Amino acid sequence: MVKRPFLVTISCWFLIFGSLSALVSSYLGRNDPAMQAEMGHSVISAEAQYAILMFSMGINLVAALAMLQRQRGARTVYLVWGVIDIVICLATLPVKMHVLPGALLFAVICALLYSPKSNAWFSPRKAANDACMTPA
Template identity: 65%
Template sequence: MLVFSKVFVGNLHVVRRPVSVAISCWFLIFGSLSSMVSAIQGRNDPAMLAWMSRSAIPAEVQYAIVLATLAITLATALAMLQRHRGARMLYAVWGLIDIALSLATVPDKTVVLPGTMVFAVICAFLFSPKSNAYFSPRKAANDASMMAA
């Protein structure tokens, strides 16, 4: 169940999701979906193909990387809404790999900066103390045991 600020654990207890996690995840979901549509619609754009041809990687491989990155981002955002703590780490690791790959292959390095800044802000939200408590399995166990008493 994808609710903006609550996660149901079992049938008994409601755990409050930090607003920063909810906003970050929904931002990633909508951004991934809109970017997928844009990438699919623009795959035959001559200007985009000319810009992509300046890279060391062929355009087809670049599109595959973009679509894989967007799919991973979408899946991890949905998993984070469901309180899967491994999704945060997958998002962070894949984001760092994607930034490193972009810096290694993109001719104009300044185009990587906005995405890197957004990634850093989202990671700051996802790894804040409130978010760490939310994703902590010990916190979930403590919450569930308090309801059983």
């Protein structure tokens, strides 16, 4: 059996803690006047932005937990929703440069989750074939 790559573990736990902290901070700051003023500059309402944030962090949290359990489809869910989320942000945020840090972090995490070691771990059949092919 192939051991889970360290970078997959780090990426998933980063997503878990990041999602939980974003959920908590957005809940606690939902009535902050400065946050409401900043969200008022967007094309969509603050309520819709909070709903998208909650949905997005929920998907990230569930996907990260599923990836830790070797669910291959969770990577695809994370990738597809991340692209959709970036497109939504680019379409609605007035300052497009605010999307750049999150998009770069998303790209790095995807690169780690789709590296050859990660692919071998998420694909048990490939890992089993590779193990059979190694000389004794």
